[in-house]
Amino acid sequence: MDYRLRTIGPVEVASLKSLYTELARHHNEVSAHFKGSFPAVPVEDQLDECAEDLSSGKANVAVIERDGEAIAFCKVDIVGDRGYLDELAVLPGYRGQGLGSRLMDWAEGLFAEQGVRRVELLVVVGNEDARRFYERRGFLPAVLEMRRVQGAEGSC
Numbered sequence: 065m066d067y068r069l070r071t072i073g074p075v076e077v078a079s080l081k082s083l084y085t086e087l088a089r090h091h092n093e094v095s096a097h098f099k100g101s102f103p104a105v106p107v108e109d110q111l112d113e114c115a116e117d118l119s120s121g122k123a124n125v126a127v128i129e130r131d132g133e134a135i136a137f138c139k140v141d142i143v144g145d146r147g148y149l150d151e152l153a154v155l156p157g158y159r160g161q162g163l164g165s166r167l168m169d170w171a172e173g174l175f176a177e178q179g180v181r182r183v184e185l186l187v188v189v190g191n192e193d194a195r196r197f198y199e200r201r202g203f204l205p206a207v208l209e210m211r212r213v214q215g216a217e218g219s220c
Contacts, residue, residue: 068129069166074115079134080127084110087153096190098211114139123150126170128163138167140174147171147180168201 072079084107091102103110117123122143128136136154140147149171154163175183185203187194 066130067135067163067166069126069170070129071124071126072118074118077111077115077118077125080114080125080137081107081111083134083137083153083155084151086155087151090153090156091188091191094190094192095188098213101213102188117141124174126167128154128166130158136163136167138171140171142175142178142180145179145181147175147178147183149183149185164197172201 084103088102088107092099095102105113114123114125117139118125123139123141125137125139127134135158136152138152139150141150142148152164152167152171154167172183183203184206185198186209187198
């Protein structure tokens with residue numbers, strides 16, 4: 065299969081809607097404690113924020129396309145010497161083909177090029193495949209963030 069990795073700009077962010085939606089669906093499926101609470105803000109707002117981050121130069125986004133359709137993406141933020149792997153998603157039918165690793169290679173190259181000394185990311189508790197993937201890339205747990213739902217059950 066012919067896959068193309070490229071970076072995108074703010075005007076192309078709308079093409080990521082299906083990937084952001086899939087990421088939310090996956091998080092709701094695997095979450096150990098907060099199924100149904102993802103995303104915390106609507107996907108449209110996430111897309112707007114991504115476009116703003118790209119416009120301001122805070123973020124970089126790479127997509128992997130097949131036949132012109134975005135099937136995987138990675139968003140990274142760089143602030144000073146810190147890098148944040150903000151999102152990484154691969155559509156279900158394309159997982160296990162090394163696309164996540166290609167995106168991580170892209171992100172790590174960008175971090176090195178920009179002088180990033182520390183990289184952080186978040187993994188939804190219960191997303192064991194992602195946790196193992198990142199551990200194979202050298203990431204280790206640093207903090208356990210805890211949360212409790214107030215008021216209406218199932219909302220964060």
